[in-house]
Amino acid sequence: MEHLRGLNEEQRLAVTAPLNGQLQVIAGPGTGKTKLLTSRVAHLLLTQNVQPHQLIVTTFTRKAAQEMKERLALLLEGSQIDVSKLRMGTFHSICIRLLRKYSGDMDLDPRFTVASNKDVDDIVDALIGNLPGLELPEKADDVIRDDQGRLSKSKIKRAISHLKSKALDIKAYMESDKHDKDLLTVYEEYDKRMKRQSMLDFDDILLLSLKLLRKRKCLFGIKHVLVDEFQDTNHIQLELINEFSHQNEAFRDNITVVGDPDQSIYAFRGAVSENFEFMKKMYPSCTAVYLRENYRSTQDVLDASELIMKDQQDRDSKLLRSQYKDSFKIVYRNFANDFLEAKFIAKEVEHVISMKLVDENDICILVRSNYMTRIIEKELNNCRIKYSIVKGRAFWERKEISLLVDRLRVVVRPHDSCALLRVLGSHTGIGLMSVKKIGKLIDELHGTNEPLRILQDISCGNLRLEKLQTKVINTCKELYEEIRDCQKIYNRELSDRSSLLRLFDRVSQQQAIQKLVTDDEEKRNNLSEVRKYLEIFEPDDIDQEVEELTLLEHFLNSIDIYSPEEMDDDDRKKTNEPSRKVSISTIHSAKGLEWKVVFVAGLTQGKFPSSHIDPLVESPVKKVCEERRVLYVAMTRAQQLLYVTSASETSVLVKRLTDNTGIATQRQISLSTTEKLEKLARQIGTVVESCESHVQKYLSLHPVVTPQDRYYNKIQTIDKAPSIENRISYAGGKGPKVPSDFKLGRYGYPRIVTKRAVSRIGMPEYPIPDNAPPVLAPTSKSLNLPAQAPKRRKTLGVRRRKP
Numbered sequence: 001m002e003h004l005r006g007l008n009e010e011q012r013l014a015v016t017a018p019l020n021g022q023l024q025v026i027a028g029p030g031t032g033k034t035k036l037l038t039s040r041v042a043h044l045l046l047t048q049n050v051q052p053h054q055l056i057v058t059t060f061t062r063k064a065a066q067e068m069k070e071r072l073a074l075l076l077e078g079s080q081i082d083v084s085k086l087r088m089g090t091f092h093s094i095c096i097r098l099l100r101k102y103s104g105d106m107d108l109d110p111r112f113t114v115a116s117n118k119d120v121d122d123i124v125d126a127l128i129g130n131l132p133g134l135e136l137p138e139k140a141d142d143v144i145r146d147d148q149g150r151l152s153k154s155k156i157k158r159a160i161s162h163l164k165s166k167a168l169d170i171k172a173y174m175e176s177d178k179h180d181k182d183l184l185t186v187y188e189e190y191d192k193r194m195k196r197q198s199m200l201d202f203d204d205i206l207l208l209s210l211k212l213l214r215k216r217k218c219l220f221g222i223k224h225v226l227v228d229e230f231q232d233t234n235h236i237q238l239e240l241i242n243e244f245s246h247q248n249e250a251f252r253d254n255i256t257v258v259g260d261p262d263q264s265i266y267a268f269r270g271a272v273s274e275n276f277e278f279m280k281k282m283y284p285s286c287t288a289v290y291l292r293e294n295y296r297s298t299q300d301v302l303d304a305s306e307l308i309m310k311d312q313q314d315r316d317s318k319l320l321r322s323q324y325k326d327s328f329k330i331v332y333r334n335f336a337n338d339f340l341e342a343k344f345i346a347k348e349v350e351h352v353i354s355m356k357l358v359d360e361n362d363i364c365i366l367v368r369s370n371y372m373t374r375i376i377e378k379e380l381n382n383c384r385i386k387y388s389i390v391k392g393r394a395f396w397e398r399k400e401i402s403l404l405v406d407r408l409r410v411v412v413r414p415h416d417s418c419a420l421l422r423v424l425g426s427h428t429g430i431g432l433m434s435v436k437k438i439g440k441l442i443d444e445l446h447g448t449n450e451p452l453r454i455l456q457d458i459s460c461g462n463l464r465l466e467k468l469q470t471k472v473i474n475t476c477k478e479l480y481e482e483i484r485d486c487q488k489i490y491n492r493e494l495s496d497r498s499s500l501l502r503l504f505d506r507v508s509q510q511q512a513i514q515k516l517v518t519d520d521e522e523k524r525n526n527l528s529e530v531r532k533y534l535e536i537f538e539p540d541d542i543d544q545e546v547e548e549l550t551l552l553e554h555f556l557n558s559i560d561i562y563s564p565e566e567m568d569d570d571d572r573k574k575t576n577e578p579s580r581k582v583s584i585s586t587i588h589s590a591k592g593l594e595w596k597v598v599f600v601a602g603l604t605q606g607k608f609p610s611s612h613i614d615p616l617v618e619s620p621v622k623k624v625c626e627e628r629r630v631l632y633v634a635m636t637r638a639q640q641l642l643y644v645t646s647a648s649e650t651s652v653l654v655k656r657l658t659d660n661t662g663i664a665t666q667r668q669i670s671l672s673t674t675e676k677l678e679k680l681a682r683q684i685g686t687v688v689e690s691c692e693s694h695v696q697k698y699l700s701l702h703p704v705v706t707p708q709d710r711y712y713n714k715i716q717t718i719d720k721a722p723s724i725e726n727r728i729s730y731a732g733g734k735g736p737k738v739p740s741d742f743k744l745g746r747y748g749y750p751r752i753v754t755k756r757a758v759s760r761i762g763m764p765e766y767p768i769p770d771n772a773p774p775v776l777a778p779t780s781k782s783l784n785l786p787a788q789a790p791k792r793r794k795t796l797g798v799r800r801r802k803p
Contacts, residue, residue, distance in 0.1 A: 007732035029636035030296025164203035165270035230259030354765035390585035
């Protein structure tokens with residue numbers, strides 16, 4: 001059978017598992033899980049008498065779902081099976097379809113909108129302004145307050161999301177014994193504001209869908225549920241999987257999940273790495289298949305990654321087997337500071353590129369957080385190495401695109417006060433305080449009037465606000481007239497594609513947008529991309545349950561349902577473009593990607609693992625475990641060569657690398673000998689000319705330094721001291737000792753380097769060898785040097801004033 005071709009023994013066992021029952025596939029990095037899941041779906045469709053609409057397949061992103069559908073179309077070619085009928089997508093997209101279809105059961109507007117990150121920020125900002133009584137210094141640094149007792153937007157968002165991810169709505173949280181009264185007040189206010197605008201956030205979508213499925217049967221005829229990236233699911237998603245599998249009593253509890261608990265790195269978004277164990281408790285008869293054949297990395301990369309994970313709690317060893325014939329030791333280097341670490345990375349990248357061993361886009365530098373890239377970028381610029389940031393701003397969140405979308409939203413969404421206030425704030429001459437005043441008035445009158453009508457009343461003088469300047473009132477009038485003109489171009493009677501394109505042209509020419517794009521070609525190109533997209537856009541089947549939606553509403557909904565993970569994925573796809581640039585990425589943004597040469601930088605204690613701990617979702621022990629999984633994901637992005645670097649105090653996460661001397665080296669062995677370099681080139685599939693000269697150059701860049709050399713290079717900087725004998729000393733020795741070939745410093749005195757000075761020039765510390773011979777310090781007489789520094793002559797002069 002075509003769908004079983006090319007599978008190894010373990011993959012075939014998982015693909016051909018029975019339809020009935022529960023199956024966990026523990027798929028380590030690079031073990032072909034996507035191929036397995038695609039083949040499993042094809043097997044059920046071809047051999048188990050299952051129709052496409054009888055399967056639910058959840059993926060981490062919509063892009064992953066689309067790629068899987070394309071693979072399935074090739075596998076099922078000529079079989080008369082319609083892949084488009086599959087219930088495939090993210091949890092959010094599947095649940096949105098359900099909520100639109102059964103909105104009456106949940107007392108929802110079928111045309112509800114999904115709140116973007118900006119919408120949620122604006123709503124939380126507004127409720128903070130209306131709850132000043134909750135700012136209590138005596139309750140500083142709790143679940144919703146900062147260290148000064150003020151309400152914290154980020155903490156409020158995390159706290160509410162955390163409750164919803166545990167399936168706790170307002171009523172359930174109120175009835176719990178350990179509920180926080182202030183958090184409950186904030187939660188209720190947040191929920192009220194969301195309902196007022198007919199909005200749902202991403203957590204609401206899952207929570208309401210779970211309630212709906214427990215209330216009634218909605219997914220008729222489901223025979224099997226398949227879940228990709230199971231390690232990134234949270235508590236409520238596990239409950240949803242359970243409810244999905246209960247919709248058909250004749251085929252109850254048939255589930256296949258694929259994932260790797262070692263790659264669960266989204267705890268800050270509520271992901272629960274223990275879901276594999278929870279599933280086993282829910283279904284004691286659940287079977288597990290382990291994939292151990294790795295098709296991505298060399299054996300040394302796999303061994304080093306496995307070594308890192310040996311300190312993980314309650315974990316089974318993986319022992320992955322590489323399919324590569326040759327393997328090359330990973331490099332671990334510790335430097336005295338970040339500057340030297342970045343310099344080493346840049347020089348190493350420069351040498352690898354100069355050899356033409358790999359292209360620039362085959363190299364990636366991974367860091368834990370965005371702020372850690374700055375110093376690396378500077379060194380790459382110094383070496384004139386082109387690079388691109390993989391985790392940039394997602395396309396739909398760029399300022400010019402976001403403003404354009406907001407202006408389109410206010411045309412067709414009359415209750416959308418968030419977008420209206422952002423558009424108002426983009427106008428020249430209107431400040432934040434004025435926008436807040438108008439926003440507060442809209443909140444007070446929202447039950448009786450639409451936000452746009454309130455804006456009209458302000459501009460006409462029917463509503464008066466204290467201390468509102470005439471300039472602001474005129475701006476409100478201009479905006480209202482602009483929106484009304486746009487509504488004449490595009491409305492429910494004129495909602496075809498040509499009307500939509502005319503509306504786009506009108507909105508994109510407005511002053512606030514033109515001010516952003518006039519002198520920036522990239523931003524103008526971004527607007528052109530949106531227009532091209534509108535020319536070919538077709539509504540997704542997610543919204544087919546709501547027939548009265550216009551084309552523009554379909555388009556806006558398609559943007560709204562991008563979850564945070566998909567925002568990252570939407571921007572990451574640019575790395576697949578053949579641009580010859582080195583990639584710099586955060587580890588979370590690199591998940592699912594791979595490169596031939598990978599640098600994992602910043603393994604410094606306090607930075608990686610981070611010293612910040614969120615008490616709401618993490619304990620110190622869980623935090624370290626999560627960070628270790630993040631490092632595991634980073635290391636397993638490497639196909640051939642892997643470098644791990646740190647500065648100053650080495651992270652506890654790489655302690656095993658430093659303790660096991662055979663696992664890592666100080667320099668890349670594969671670039672140090674002609675034989676190894678030729679093997680590496682053959683394995684990559686390239687030809688390196690003049691291997692011998694490249695090896696000699698690399699050795700000159702990285703000379704072997706013995707502990708004896710380290711001893712003689714420990715020099716202490718000495719300057720103005722009363723006598724040469726007192727100036728010359730060795731920090732670890734007894735009596736005056738200096739290297740025989742000491743350096744002469746300022747005024748001709750011997751320059752001897754201490755531990756601190758060594759750290760400035762980047763010499764890793766080594767223990768002083770016991771057999772290191774002491775060298776007696778020369779006297780000032782034998783050196784024929786003055787005992788004291790010559791005095792500088794003082795120059796007299798008139799201090800000039802600055803003109």
